[in-house]
Amino acid sequence: MEKSAVFNNRLLPYLLLIPQLVITLVFFYWPASQAIWQSFLREDAFGLSSEFIGLENYAALFAQPEYYKAMLTTALFSSLVTVLSLSIALLLATQADKSLKAAPVYTTFMIWPYAVAPAVAGVLWIFMFHPSLGTLARPLRLMGFDWNPLLNGNHAMTLIIMAAVWKQIAYNFLFFVAGLQAIPKSVIEAGAIDGAGPMRRFWTIVFPLLSPTTFFLLVVNIVYVFFETFGIIDAVTGGGPAGATTTMVYKVYADGRLGGDLGGSAAQSVVLMAIVIGLTAIQFRYVERKVQY
Amino acid sequence: MVEHRPWNDIIAYTILTLAVFVVAFPVYLALIASTHDAATVVSGNLPLLPGHHTLENYYRAVFVGGSRTSREPVGHMLMNSFISATGIALGKILISILSAYAVVYFRFPFRQTAFWIIFITLMLPVEVRIYPTYKVVADLHLLDTYAGLILPLIASATGTLLFRQFFMTVPDELLEASKIDGAGPFRFFKDTLLPLSITTIAALFVIQFIYGWNQYLWPLLITTQDSMQTIVTGIKKMLTTTDELAEWQLAMATAILAMLPPVAVVVFMQRLFVRGLVETEK
Numbered sequence: 001m002e003k004s005a006v007f008n009n010r011l012l013p014y015l016l017l018i019p020q021l022v023i024t025l026v027f028f029y030w031p032a033s034q035a036i037w038q039s040f041l042r043e044d045a046f047g048l049s050s051e052f053i054g055l056e057n058y059a060a061l062f063a064q065p066e067y068y069k070a071m072l073t074t075a076l077f078s079s080l081v082t083v084l085s086l087s088i089a090l091l092l093a094t095q096a097d098k099s100l101k102a103a104p105v106y107t108t109f110m111i112w113p114y115a116v117a118p119a120v121a122g123v124l125w126i127f128m129f130h131p132s133l134g135t136l137a138r139p140l141r142l143m144g145f146d147w148n149p150l151l152n153g154n155h156a157m158t159l160i161i162m163a164a165v166w167k168q169i170a171y172n173f174l175f176f177v178a179g180l181q182a183i184p185k186s187v188i189e190a191g192a193i194d195g196a197g198p199m200r201r202f203w204t205i206v207f208p209l210l211s212p213t214t215f216f217l218l219v220v221n222i223v224y225v226f227f228e229t230f231g232i233i234d235a236v237t238g239g240g241p242a243g244a245t246t247t248m249v250y251k252v253y254a255d256g257r258l259g260g261d262l263g264g265s266a267a268q269s270v271v272l273m274a275i276v277i278g279l280t281a282i283q284f285r286y287v288e289r290k291v292q293y
Numbered sequence: 294m295v296e297h298r299p300w301n302d303i304i305a306y307t308i309l310t311l312a313v314f315v316v317a318f319p320v321y322l323a324l325i326a327s328t329h330d331a332a333t334v335v336s337g338n339l340p341l342l343p344g345h346h347t348l349e350n351y352y353r354a355v356f357v358g359g360s361r362t363s364r365e366p367v368g369h370m371l372m373n374s375f376i377s378a379t380g381i382a383l384g385k386i387l388i389s390i391l392s393a394y395a396v397v398y399f400r401f402p403f404r405q406t407a408f409w410i411i412f413i414t415l416m417l418p419v420e421v422r423i424y425p426t427y428k429v430v431a432d433l434h435l436l437d438t439y440a441g442l443i444l445p446l447i448a449s450a451t452g453t454l455l456f457r458q459f460f461m462t463v464p465d466e467l468l469e470a471s472k473i474d475g476a477g478p479f480r481f482f483k484d485t486l487l488p489l490s491i492t493t494i495a496a497l498f499v500i501q502f503i504y505g506w507n508q509y510l511w512p513l514l515i516t517t518q519d520s521m522q523t524i525v526t527g528i529k530k531m532l533t534t535t536d537e538l539a540e541w542q543l544a545m546a547t548a549i550l551a552m553l554p555p556v557a558v559v560v561f562m563q564r565l566f567v568r569g570l571v572e573t574e575k
Contacts, residue, residue: 004465
């Protein structure tokens with residue numbers, strides 16, 4: 001896509017580009033290349049000298065049992081949050097789609113959690129489920145269930161999953177409602193004439209036609225869980241107890257904050273970059289295909 | 294609808310209404326907690342109806358700050374959040390509308406290169422390159438400044454792509470007509486393109502304001518003085534006290550205040566919000 005009518009100034013376009021290019025170079029390319037470069041270096045404790053050590057930082061990283069644990073935690077956390085928030089949002093969106101008149105009203109009541117900061121969402125959920133003062137923790141304890149997210153890793157994981165799902169349903173609901181409304185009613189009517197009941201129509205007609213939306217949301221949700229849930233984890237568990245909720249992004253933060261191993265922290269950043277680039281590439285391939293439809 | 298069964302509608306309304314209440318419950322609880330005194334809140338036996346300490350709690354949170362933590366009053370944090378969120382939104386709009394204008398309406402060497410340099414930033418959120426970016430900001434002496442809070446977060450391609458997409462839909466005849474009228478690049482931009490872009494600008498502003506307001510990791514890293522922290526980072530610090538008792542009623546009042554501006558934006562500017570959300574994802 002190109003414009004046929006354009007201006008012919010020579011200098012002006014560069015002047016227009018300068019602000020964005022300068023900010024991008026200083027705050028994006030420079031730090032990103034620093035991260036890659038540092039991941040091949042070892043600095044002494046005072047940061048005075050550094051030597052090139054090739055892939056040693058990566059080797060050290062992948063020799064750490066904690067790193068595999070963080071990868072596993074990330075995989076578990078992101079798949080559960082993604083599957084739960086997508087399924088709940090799809091269930092709610094199909095209900096809202098049944099009655100077009102009510103859909104906009106419910107949309108308003110469903111989408112606002114999108115605007116709540118992840119860290120604030122985390123604070124709300126830890127307050128509800130705090131072992132000693134949480135309103136919802138008390139009934140759990142009265143039922144004889146020893147609920148304690150501050151000490152039990154599985155409970156902590158459950159809590160951050162609930163908070164992350166709570167926040168993400170809004171976004172998925174919005175896109176699912178739009179996706180459902182874009183499905184031609186005639187296709188569904190044709191299914192009904194052939195004698196397919198509501199469940200069968202959903203699984204054989206609606207769900208396949210919705211797959212572009214679902215796939216798009218899948219990628220967006222994974223990226224969300226990777227990066228934007230940092231605030232939830234920091235507010236609710238701080239990566240604990242005993243590292244049970246330390247995801248890969250949280251580990252970059254936690255290791256770097258303790259100082260010291262700059263090279264190792266940079267290597268972690270580079271691994272994350274590779275994962276995000278992979279995810280984005282998948283997303284773009286998919287978007288291209290959608291355009292052809 | 295294909296078949297109309299009343300019970301079908303009833304099920305749908307029941308499920309949706311239930312969902313609305315479940316989704317709202319955490320916020321309702323926070324709202325209730327912010328109206329009671331400390332003793333009631335920490336007792337673990339929080340009533341489900343508002344108490345009588347509303348004004349006291351909010352007054353203390355906004356103007357005084359907690360007594361056990363020597364933290365900034367929330368009023369100041371709200372202002373920091375407001376300045377940085379507005380700065381991020383306006384900054385991003387400004388640099389990206391200019392670069393999109395250059396890329397779409399001019400032909401010049403390295404045009405594609407410039408576009409790709411900007412485009413690649415889409416791939417890496419700030420969380421991935423957090424410490425190197427911190428070092429750059431520290432070297433530029435921007436720690437604990439608004440510029441440090443704002444600038445690294447506007448280095449992204451979403452705005453440029455959005456404006457580029459919109460400019461491509463503007464008919465070429467408009468530019469030709471302006472040229473015949475003798476308008477140069479400045480006048481065409483100011484008199485024709487900018488008025489047409491108002492809705493796109495507003496949609497981008499809404500999305501970026503929320504994005505900026507809700508930032509957590511970045512402000513947490515680069516603000517060392519309490520006077521520069523934003524409200525979202527401030528809440529967590531209220532709960533991390535050396536004493537055994539955090540002032541939950543103040544933290545909850547702060548949480549309510551922290552979510553009020555972005556939630557209000559989403560609810561009252563829903564149309565723009567949805568538009569911005571859908572278009573920045575394309």
